[in-house]
Amino acid sequence: MAPTERTDGSEDLGATGRDPVAPTVVSGLGFQRTKNVQERIIGGVLFSCAAISTLVTVGVVVVLLRESLIFFSNVPVWEFLTGTRWQPAFTPQRFGVLPLLAGSVMVAVGSAIIALPLGLMTAIFLSEYAGQRLRGILKPVLEILAGIPTVVYGYFALTFITPLLRQFVPETDVFNAAAASIVVGIMIIPTVSSLSEDALRAVPRALREGAYGLGATKLEVSTKVVVPAALSGVFASFILAVSRAIGETMAVTIAAGNLPNLTLNPLESIQTMTAYIVSVSLGDTPQGTVAYQTLFAVGMTLFIITLGMNILSQWVLSRFREEYQ
Amino acid sequence: MSAGDWLTGSDAAFDRRRKLKGAVFAGACGAATLVGVVSLGVLLVDVIIDGIASLDWRFVTALPSRFPERAGIKVALAGSVWILVLTALISFPLSVAAAIYLEEYANRGWVSKTIQTNIANLAGVPSIVYGILGLALFVRGLGLGRSVLSGALTLSLLIMPVIIIAAQEAIRAVPPTIREAAYGLGATRWQVVSRQVLPMALPGILTGTILALSRAVGETAPLIMVGAVGFIAFTPEGPMSPFTVLPLQIYQWVSRPQDEFRAIAAAGIIVLLLLLLSMNAVAIVLRNRYSSKT
Incomplete structure (x- = not known):
């Protein structure tokens, strides 16, 4: 052939x-x-x-x-999407998904605040500053960080980060969104750093050398030439990382709690969509009950959000890619 | 006139400021990189300090118990090994076949493009969604119940996109000249694939498979969905036995408030991490042998 x-x-x-x-x-x-x-x-x-x-x-x-x-x-779709109370187990039953959605978004935003800047700076360090040998050590370490099971991160949040937070702010709940956000942030640093680094390294050498030739410092080359040239790849990695944070299950189940709670205070106990799904399946929920069906309604919401973000990430990558010869 | 003479005082200061900014930025990026490294170190030290005292041979070989000082991980460890082996048997052949089709057989039409996009999207679906699928399809739909087989099938679906993508990369790395030479000698497509391409791509495929399997071994959420929870007193006897796995046993201990359970959870984590570490070590050895050959 x-x-x-x-x-x-x-x-x-x-x-x-x-x-x-x-x-x-x-x-x-x-x-x-x-x-x-x-x-x-x-x-x-x-x-x-x-x-x-x-x-x-x-x-x-x-x-x-x-x-x-x-x-x-x-349950009307409208009530599901706009209701502010989620209590499928008590009477009167309420099926407003907003508290769960807000929980997921809070963890996603909190972990993004940690992971996006740290991940991008890690990528810049690995691609622009670190020598061959240092890279050879740092990259496997970040790979190990990415390979730690999420249940271990949950343990770490509950037994190390939360007690640490409570030393500074004693009124922090035992289960709280902040500790979960911190570990999820640490967990998704490798996602951001490895995908961003690939994008930064794909920027051709000639662009860097041109800027150095004009007298730019390494900082100026990195932030004004390389990162803008790789922006589509960097953004794609951001979106993927946030999507991972929304889909994260065990760390938030263990550390953030199981209390559907529409709040902006990260030190309170909350419940994410994923943690709700786990809590339902831990109990004995017979097929055919409304509680069993909520599993799928919440799962559907989660699936649509993460799939949408993945597609968006691929679209950003192909639509805004800079082509270099 | 020397090179620096034309700089006025403020220009020199500007230059110094640029250099200083550059040094600060370099330091900040280095520090940011350290955050990941240090977090990993703190996590490992924290787990070892909490768990090392409870970790002994009795802990590894003891059956589960309601009393933390008597509880062991024998059943969970056996469940993890069962899941590992069954998942490998199911996902490896299917994924490699899919990768061969996409790389060696498919024309670049819309069918293979759709499959390819779909695989990329599946790799980003949260693991708990696979759990919901496993619950509805394997546990209820096919009537496999809360068995090892249901768990392994669910995890196979979860890691197949990862193995397919890794296998595709390994197959793509085989030089086209090898294929052309074989075709030139009159080999059929399957002969080229099975006798030339696959043997050369195998180390890369195995590396990707082992890494994907180590992800499966660390998964908790989808197995909660397919019902690997509750008090399981005996090791699985076959694919249809009820089971639990190491990460789930750890989760159940972590969610108890007593400190004694936290300690054995940490001991369980040490065993789990050792298992994953040895799997990764095998993968790295394979990768190094492979890259030194080419």
Whole structure:
């Protein structure tokens, strides 16, 4: 096969009855046909494996939609989206998602305040300042940071960060949004730094050298040439990191608490969308109850938000990419 | 006239200020990098101080107990190994096949483009959403119940996008001349893939797979969804047994208010981190061997 004429294994292969490059001299026609059938089967099997990923997405959407639709036949969408109280377990039941949404947003904003500047500065340091050897040490350390299970971060928040916060502000709740935001921030630093660093390093050397030639200092080269040139990649990493913070589950479940609470005070106990989903599945919630359906309605909200942010990140990357030769 | 003469006093001061600003910025960036490194150090030290006293052979081999001084992680550790092996068996062949299709078989039409975009998006879906899917599809839909198999299937879906992307990169790194030479000798596409491309790409694929599996071993939320909670007294006997895993056992201990449970949670974390660290070490060895060959 010439590299230019890739054929689609599922249909095209053997459409002419034979593989264009397969040997025909020694093997004879029967052998040839067996080989073609074999190739087509293999192509089909491989295609099905690749198609599974699409089925997963369809599965997620179908599963979430089916139960959510039942939920929304009981609870108006409007009440769900604008209600300020979330109490599915007590009477009168209230299904306003805003307290959960606000909890998720508060953790996301708090962790972004920590991770975006630190992550970008880490990326600048690794790409512009650090030498080869220092990079060789720092990058694996950041990879380890990214690989620590989230339940461990939850433990760290609850047993180390919260007591630390309470030393400074004694009225801090045992479970609070601030500690969760801090650990989630630490957790997503590697997301920002590694993706941003890739973007910074992709900026061609000539741009840097041109600026140095004009007498710019390293600070001016970094902040006025390299970062602006890599801005699309940097923004994409920011959006992905925030989306990760919204989807983060265990650290916020352990550290931020389980109290749906519409508040702006990060020292109070709150509940995020993800923590709510966990709290429902920890209890015994029979299928068919409204509480069971809330699982899917909240999951749907979470899925739409994170998927939207991921798509936005890819769009920023392709739409605002600077092309350098 | 020397080079600096034309600088007036204020220009020289301006220049000094620029240099100072540059030094401050460099220091700030270095300090920002240290925040991540130091956090990791503090986290590890904190966990070791809390947990080392409870960590002994009895802890690793003891069954769970309502009393912290008698509780052990045998059941959770066995559950994690079960999940690890089953998830690897399910996700590895499927992901590698998908990667081969996308790199070697697919034409660049809309079908493969859709699949590719979809894989990128799936990699960003929160793990708890996979848990909801696992609950509805495997536990309830297929009637597999709260079993090891349900958990492994759910985690396989979760890590497949990661393995596919890593395997694609490894396959893409195989030089095209290898393929062309094999095709020139009359090999069929499958012969080229199975005898030339895959053996060369295998170390890269394995590295990506091990890293993805270590993510699966550390996952908690999706397994809570598929119901790996509650008091499980025995190690799993087969794929349909109920189970719990190390991160979940840790979570259950962390959520108790007593300090004794915090201590054994920390001991459990040490075991979990050691498990992940050894998996990563294998991945790094594979990667180094691979990069020295090419």
